[in-house]
Amino acid sequence: MNSASDVWNKVLKILGSELTTTAITTWFDDCKAVEITDNRLVIYTPSNFKKDVIEGRFLGSLKNALREIFSGDFDVLVLGEGEFDSFKPKGASGHDPAEEEYTFERFVVGNSNKFAHAAAKAVAEGQIKNFNPLFIYGDSGLGKTHLLHAIRHAVSEKHPEYNIVYVKGDDFTNELIHAIQVGKNVEFREKYRVADLFLMDDIQFIAGKIQTQEEFFHTFNTLYEANRQIVFTSDRPPNEMMRLEDRLKTRFESGLLADIQPPDYETRMAIIKNKAQQLGLFLPDDVSNYIAENMTSNVRQIEGAVKKVMAYRDLMNDSITVSSVSKAIKDMFKEKTEFTPTSDLIIDETAKYYSLTSDDLKGQRRTRNTALARQISMYLIRKLTNLSLKDIGDLYEGRDHTTVLSSIRRIESELKSSAPFNQTIKDITANINSRS
Ligand SMILES: Nc1ncnc2c1ncn2[C@@H]1O[C@H](COP(=O)(O)OP(=O)(O)OP(=O)(O)O)[C@@H](O)[C@H]1O
Incomplete structure (x- = not known):
C-alpha cells in the first residue's frame, strides 16, 4: 500500500x-x-x-x-x-494489534470472571445508570484489559460517532506532566473531558500522585455529571489503594465493583482449547490437561504456554506430547517462582510510595516520612531478598547492621499493632511484585 x-x-x-x-x-x-x-x-x-x-x-x-x-x-x-x-487517524486505531482481538467473542467466561464479564457487557449495551463507574479489579493477567477493549469494540460498533477515550493510568500521568511543562493544561483537559466513553486501564498507577489525582478527579466529575460511561481497571479494589484520596475511593465505590479471580480448572481448559484453536494448533486432551494443571494463576501465562508449545513444535519438529510440552514450558514455571526483586527496586518502590526518591532513603534525611520509608525498605529487602543485615546496611551509606536490625524490629512491631500499616506494606509489596 x-x-x-x-x-x-x-x-x-x-x-x-x-x-x-x-x-x-x-x-x-x-x-x-x-x-x-x-x-x-x-x-x-x-x-x-x-x-x-x-x-x-x-x-x-x-x-x-x-x-x-x-x-x-x-x-x-x-x-x-x-x-x-x-488528530485521530481513521486508518489506524492507535491500539496495539493484539488489543484489536480483545473482543467479547474471544473472552472465555467461567465462574471466576462471570460477574465482571456480565457487568462489562451491560455497560457496552448502554445500561448506563446502574453501572457508573464500572470498576474491574483483579490480579495481573486475568483479562481486565481484555474486557476494557471488548467494551470499546462493542460500543464503537454500535456508536461509531462516539468519542471513546482509552488511556492507561501511567500514560495519563505522563501526559499530564508533559502538558504542565509545555503549558497545555487546557488542551489536556479538553481531550479527556469530551469523552462519550472513558476507559482507564491500570488506574492504580495514579494512586499517590497528588496532582494527577486532582486533575483526574475533575475529569471524572465532569464526565460523571454528564452521564458519560466510565470504566476502570485496577490490580486491587479501591479500598486497598492506600494512597488514593478518599473522595476518589468513595466515588469509585459508588458505582459497580467487579472482581476477576484466577480461573478454575474448567475455565483454564476452555481457555487453552480456545487459544490453541485460534492458533490452528491441535492439542491432545492430556496435553491441555497438563498445562491446565500446572499454570493455575494467570491467563497471560496460559496463553504464553500455548504459543510456546506451538513454537517448540515448529522449531524442534517435535510432536506434541506431555513430555515434549513439559520440556517446552518448564522454564515458565521457573520464571514464576524465581522472581526475586532487587534491593534497588524495593528501595525505589518504597520511595515512590511516599513521593520520595531512592537517594532520600539511602541518604541521611531525617524527616518522619523518610525515616519510616527507609525502615520499611530495609524490612522488605530483608524479607524479599537473601541479603544479610550487613549487606543491607551497606546499601544505606554503610549503616551499621544493628541499625538495620532495629529498623526491621520497629516495622515488625508496628505490623503487629496496626491494620492500616499492614495494608501499606501489602500495597508496597504489590507494587514491587507488579514490576516482575
Ligand atoms: N477469560 C479469558 N478468555 C480469553 N482470553 C483471556 C481471558 N482472560 C485473559 N485472557 C487473555 O490473557 C491475556 C492477559 O489478559 P489482560 O491483558 O486482559 O490481563 P490484565 O488483567 O489486564 O493484566 P494486567 O493487570 O497485567 O494488565 C490477554 O491476551 C487476554 O486476551
Whole structure:
C-alpha cells in the first residue's frame, strides 16, 4: 500500500505541471502528509494562514491529482496549527494489534470472571445508570484489559460517532506532566473531558500522585455529571489503594465493583482449547490437561504456554506430547517462582510510595516520612531478598547492621499493632511484585 508521504510526493509532482515552482514552495513546502485512507488524504501545515489559502485555492487541484493517481474521488483534509496533536487517524486505531482481538467473542467466561464479564457487557449495551463507574479489579493477567477493549469494540460498533477515550493510568500521568511543562493544561483537559466513553486501564498507577489525582478527579466529575460511561481497571479494589484520596475511593465505590479471580480448572481448559484453536494448533486432551494443571494463576501465562508449545513444535519438529510440552514450558514455571526483586527496586518502590526518591532513603534525611520509608525498605529487602543485615546496611551509606536490625524490629512491631500499616506494606509489596 502507498504510504501517505508517497502519495503526497506524487500529488506534488502532478501539481508541478499546473503551478509554478514558487507557488509550490510557498504554499506546500512545510506541508506534511498525515494519513491516506481509501477515500481521504490528510495533510498538515503549521500555519493557519497557509491552511486557509490551500483550502481556498488549491483543494480542487489536490483532488484532481488524487483522482489521477487512484482513478477515484478523494477528500482532502487540511490540519492547521495545533490540530496535528489532537488528530485521530481513521486508518489506524492507535491500539496495539493484539488489543484489536480483545473482543467479547474471544473472552472465555467461567465462574471466576462471570460477574465482571456480565457487568462489562451491560455497560457496552448502554445500561448506563446502574453501572457508573464500572470498576474491574483483579490480579495481573486475568483479562481486565481484555474486557476494557471488548467494551470499546462493542460500543464503537454500535456508536461509531462516539468519542471513546482509552488511556492507561501511567500514560495519563505522563501526559499530564508533559502538558504542565509545555503549558497545555487546557488542551489536556479538553481531550479527556469530551469523552462519550472513558476507559482507564491500570488506574492504580495514579494512586499517590497528588496532582494527577486532582486533575483526574475533575475529569471524572465532569464526565460523571454528564452521564458519560466510565470504566476502570485496577490490580486491587479501591479500598486497598492506600494512597488514593478518599473522595476518589468513595466515588469509585459508588458505582459497580467487579472482581476477576484466577480461573478454575474448567475455565483454564476452555481457555487453552480456545487459544490453541485460534492458533490452528491441535492439542491432545492430556496435553491441555497438563498445562491446565500446572499454570493455575494467570491467563497471560496460559496463553504464553500455548504459543510456546506451538513454537517448540515448529522449531524442534517435535510432536506434541506431555513430555515434549513439559520440556517446552518448564522454564515458565521457573520464571514464576524465581522472581526475586532487587534491593534497588524495593528501595525505589518504597520511595515512590511516599513521593520520595531512592537517594532520600539511602541518604541521611531525617524527616518522619523518610525515616519510616527507609525502615520499611530495609524490612522488605530483608524479607524479599537473601541479603544479610550487613549487606543491607551497606546499601544505606554503610549503616551499621544493628541499625538495620532495629529498623526491621520497629516495622515488625508496628505490623503487629496496626491494620492500616499492614495494608501499606501489602500495597508496597504489590507494587514491587507488579514490576516482575
Ligand atoms: N477469560 C479469558 N478468555 C480469553 N482470553 C483471556 C481471558 N482472560 C485473559 N485472557 C487473555 O490473557 C491475556 C492477559 O489478559 P489482560 O491483558 O486482559 O490481563 P490484565 O488483567 O489486564 O493484566 P494486567 O493487570 O497485567 O494488565 C490477554 O491476551 C487476554 O486476551
